[in-house]
Amino acid sequence: MEIIEKKADSFVILNLKGRLDTTNYGELEKKILELLEKKENNIIIDCEKLDYISSSGLRILLMGLKKFKANKGKFVLCNLQENIKEIFEISGFSSIFDIYESQNEALKA
Template sequence: MDIKSAGDVKIPVIIPRVDAQTAKEVEAKLNDLVSGGSKRIVCDFSQNDYISSAGLRVFLQMLKIMQKSGGKIVLCSLKPQVKEVFDMAGFSQLFRIFDTEEEAVKEL
């Protein structure tokens, strides 16, 4: 998973499939960002085509961690089929979701 930066905002580019096989890897990378002191994270979903319940759990866990630490995590560039999964799971109410990376970074 590539990690970009915009000032002190970290921008992990989420891999194409986040499922039971890959969720641990994604979780480890995101945890590394937080343990490294990142307080503002924009998850870029532009490369992601699929997310399972295991993947959703990773992002819910990250949201809780960021809220406890006083940080912020937002999402951007969700493809329609991925946005639909977030909507159906009720996660669109939990996360700030932006159309573009630039909008998300500006918000933070």
Template sequence: MEITERTQGGIIILTLNGRLDTNTSSSLETKFGQLSGGGNKLFVFELTGLDYVSSAGLRIFLVAAKKLKAVGGKLALAGMSANVKEVFDMSGFSSIFAIYPGEADAVAALS
């Protein structure tokens, strides 16, 4: 999996490409931990290029949301493919997260 990071108006945008599974989830967890540990509180996960997410990947999103909630931060997910959206729907995670059709919508919601 490839993770690209950029900042827009104080919001960290992490773009994920590839598969988020047991083998790759630790890299996202580490990246998020570094950024949130640095005091960043607003995050958008851009998921247009995410082909697959496993339960290990879902756990990373849940950990991130809990960590941000504890410090008054916010997390938005954007651009899910139909496959990834189905996993979120089946797991009940769609009701937990703010999910937007595109990155611009997610950034606007956090601004």
């Protein structure tokens, strides 16, 4: 997995590319904790190029959501591929995450 970070308005955008699974979820965990440390408040996880996620990956997204919500911040997702959308629906995650169709929509969140 590749994580590309950029800044837009009050958001930090993390573009994820490739696979988020048991072998590499620690990289995203580290990045999220680092942004918390830097007192960033609003995060967009852009999944346009994320092809695959397993329960290990979902665990980290859930951790991020909980931590940012606890700080009254935003932790939103956008551009989910169809297969990943299905996983979010099966797990019930669709109803607890704010998920947007595009990065532009997410920026207005």
